Amino acid sequence: MAEVPVEDSRDFAAIPDAFQRLWTPHRMVYIQGGPEPHVEQCPFCRAPQLSDEEGLIVARGEHAYVLLNLFPYNSGHLLVCPYRHVATYDLATPEEVAEIGELTQIAMRVLTEVSRCDGFNIGMNQGRVAGAGVAGHLHQHIVPRWMSDANFFPIIAETKALPQLLGEVRAEVQAAWPAR
């Protein structure tokens, strides 16, 4: 076996300067973990571990759950997620697909009752290229629409007028959710 050369640190030049050095060996563990974010950092893995109020959750099923979008396009914008951290719809099990569908139907009925909306946009963005904000964890958007909601705010100010606070919306939707 070849001998590994060991260098004495005193052989190296050490010239004092004005810089302070922050040594962060713990960062190496993170870097070695690879470029993918850790599952524990995924907001849709984390939310079910919180209380309904903290996680903005309105309903919990066996394989999937429903929560408010923290960055809603409209008041009452819901997301349906499987508990499992899977990226795309084709990776969902038949049980997950069935419950995501069932929860989506219930969410539509609840939102219609609570907010008297006139229509919905429902869909899944698959992959970052398709606009998925959290690309690693499948989520179905349910966006209620009103005849009057297409106002000029988003066009001129990139801002949406959201008439209700998230906490109020969450409580209202959860109260109207049918008992299982």
Ligand SMILES: [Zn+2]
């Ligand atoms: Zn996740």
